[in-house]
Amino acid sequence: MPLLTIEQKGLKFYLFSYDPREIIKLISIVDNDKTQKYQRPWKESRVKEIATYLSGKRNLDFSKSREAKKAKGILPNCPILNVKDDSKIIHENGQSYVLLPETDEEISTAKGEWEILDGQHRLISFNDEYAKKAGFNDHVYTMGYVLFNNLSFQEKKEIFIVANVKQEKVERNILRFLMRYLGILSDTEIETDLLVQTLNDSKDSPLAGRISVEGEKIPHGFKLIQVSKIFQNSNTMSTLGSRSIDVKKLALFTYLKAWSEVYKDKFNNPQHTLGKISGLRYIMYLFPFISEILEKNKLVADVKNLSKILAVLKKDILPESFFALDNDEHLLFRAETSTIALARKHGQLLKDTYVKSTEHFDPYIQKEANDN
Known part of the structure; x- marks a missing residue:
C-alpha cells in the first residue's frame, strides 16, 4: 500500500x-x-x-x-x-x-x-x-x-x-445554528428555534436580549438550544399544536408576560431562581397544565386570565417564601429532573383548584380573534 x-x-x-x-x-x-x-x-x-x-x-x-x-x-x-x-x-x-x-x-x-x-x-x-x-x-x-x-x-x-485534549469542539449552540442553515433540522425543530429567536429579538418580549441565538456570549443568558429543548420536552410545542406561528408567538409572549407581572422582580431576574434556566424550565413545564385550565374553564389566553391563575399559584403553591434560604424545597430547582417533577406536581395542584368543563374551548384561537 x-x-x-x-x-x-x-x-x-x-x-x-x-x-x-x-x-x-x-x-x-x-x-x-x-x-x-x-x-x-x-x-x-x-x-x-x-x-x-x-x-x-x-x-x-x-x-x-x-x-x-x-x-x-x-x-x-x-x-x-x-x-x-x-x-x-x-x-x-x-x-x-x-x-x-x-x-x-x-x-x-x-x-x-x-x-x-x-x-x-x-x-x-x-x-x-x-x-x-x-x-x-x-x-x-x-x-x-x-x-x-x-x-x-x-x-x-x-x-x-x-x-x-487540544481540539476544541464546536459549541453546541453554534452547531445548532449551522444545522439550521444547512437544512438538517426537522420542521418542528425549525419552528421551535424560530419561536425562541422571536422571543429574543422582539422588543416587547419578556425575554428580549437574553437568548444566545448564534453562539454569541450573553452574560447570565440562555442558549437557544436549551430553550428549544425545554419548549419541546415540556410539551409546550405539542400543546400549541398546529396553530399558526403567529398564534404560538402570541401565546408564549402573553404567558411569559403574565409571569413577569405576577412574579415582579423575580421572573427574568438572573439573580433569582425564576430568572435562571431552571426557572424557565419550571415555567414551561407548567404551560400545558395552565393551558388545560384555560380550556376547561373557557378562559381566553390573555394576561388578565393568566395572571389570575398564576396569582393562585403564588398564593397557595409557589409563594416567594418558597425560595427562602431556610426552605430546603427550593433546592429542587438545582437538578433538571427534580425541577420537572416539581412543575408537574404544582401543575396538577393548580388544575385541582379549578372547575373542569367537558366542553371544548380553544383559548388561543379566541385570543387571536379578539386581537383582530
Missing part, C-alpha cells in the same frame, strides 16, 4: 487509505471500559451508536425526531495508528509503502503489532460483531489513516493529548 509521507521536526509519518474492516482485524481490542496506557477506555454504547450512524439508520442531527433526515453514514476524519514493526514500512525509489497482511495467517501474526492512538470507537464499530448487526458490513467503505511507525511511549502520549 503506497504512503504519502509527512515530516515534522525530524519525525516522519504517513497517510494512506484502506478498508477499516480489514484494519480492525490487526488490532488487539481490549475489553470495553478497561483502562489503557495511552487511551481512554472505550464504551460499547458509543461504538454501537457509531455503527448505527454508519448503517444510515441514525438521524443526521443525532436526535430522536421522526421528522429528521437520515444520515448517509460518512466518517471523513482519520484515525491515528502506530505500527510497532519497522519492517512493515519499506522505502523504494523515493516512495514509501506499508506491508498490510492479506491471508488469515498473516493477519494473525500481525495482530498486536498495530495500535490505535486515536479513533478507537470509530474503528471498533467496523468489527464484525457491530458492523454485521448494524447492517452495513457489505458496503464499499474505505477510510483515511495517519500512520506512525514505532513511536516511543512519550510520543504516543503526546499524540493522544494533541488529538483529544
Whole structure:
C-alpha cells in the first residue's frame, strides 16, 4: 500500500487509505471500559451508536425526531495508528509503502503489532460483531489513516493529548445554528428555534436580549438550544399544536408576560431562581397544565386570565417564601429532573383548584380573534 509521507521536526509519518474492516482485524481490542496506557477506555454504547450512524439508520442531527433526515453514514476524519514493526514500512525509489497482511495467517501474526492512538470507537464499530448487526458490513467503505511507525511511549502520549485534549469542539449552540442553515433540522425543530429567536429579538418580549441565538456570549443568558429543548420536552410545542406561528408567538409572549407581572422582580431576574434556566424550565413545564385550565374553564389566553391563575399559584403553591434560604424545597430547582417533577406536581395542584368543563374551548384561537 503506497504512503504519502509527512515530516515534522525530524519525525516522519504517513497517510494512506484502506478498508477499516480489514484494519480492525490487526488490532488487539481490549475489553470495553478497561483502562489503557495511552487511551481512554472505550464504551460499547458509543461504538454501537457509531455503527448505527454508519448503517444510515441514525438521524443526521443525532436526535430522536421522526421528522429528521437520515444520515448517509460518512466518517471523513482519520484515525491515528502506530505500527510497532519497522519492517512493515519499506522505502523504494523515493516512495514509501506499508506491508498490510492479506491471508488469515498473516493477519494473525500481525495482530498486536498495530495500535490505535486515536479513533478507537470509530474503528471498533467496523468489527464484525457491530458492523454485521448494524447492517452495513457489505458496503464499499474505505477510510483515511495517519500512520506512525514505532513511536516511543512519550510520543504516543503526546499524540493522544494533541488529538483529544487540544481540539476544541464546536459549541453546541453554534452547531445548532449551522444545522439550521444547512437544512438538517426537522420542521418542528425549525419552528421551535424560530419561536425562541422571536422571543429574543422582539422588543416587547419578556425575554428580549437574553437568548444566545448564534453562539454569541450573553452574560447570565440562555442558549437557544436549551430553550428549544425545554419548549419541546415540556410539551409546550405539542400543546400549541398546529396553530399558526403567529398564534404560538402570541401565546408564549402573553404567558411569559403574565409571569413577569405576577412574579415582579423575580421572573427574568438572573439573580433569582425564576430568572435562571431552571426557572424557565419550571415555567414551561407548567404551560400545558395552565393551558388545560384555560380550556376547561373557557378562559381566553390573555394576561388578565393568566395572571389570575398564576396569582393562585403564588398564593397557595409557589409563594416567594418558597425560595427562602431556610426552605430546603427550593433546592429542587438545582437538578433538571427534580425541577420537572416539581412543575408537574404544582401543575396538577393548580388544575385541582379549578372547575373542569367537558366542553371544548380553544383559548388561543379566541385570543387571536379578539386581537383582530
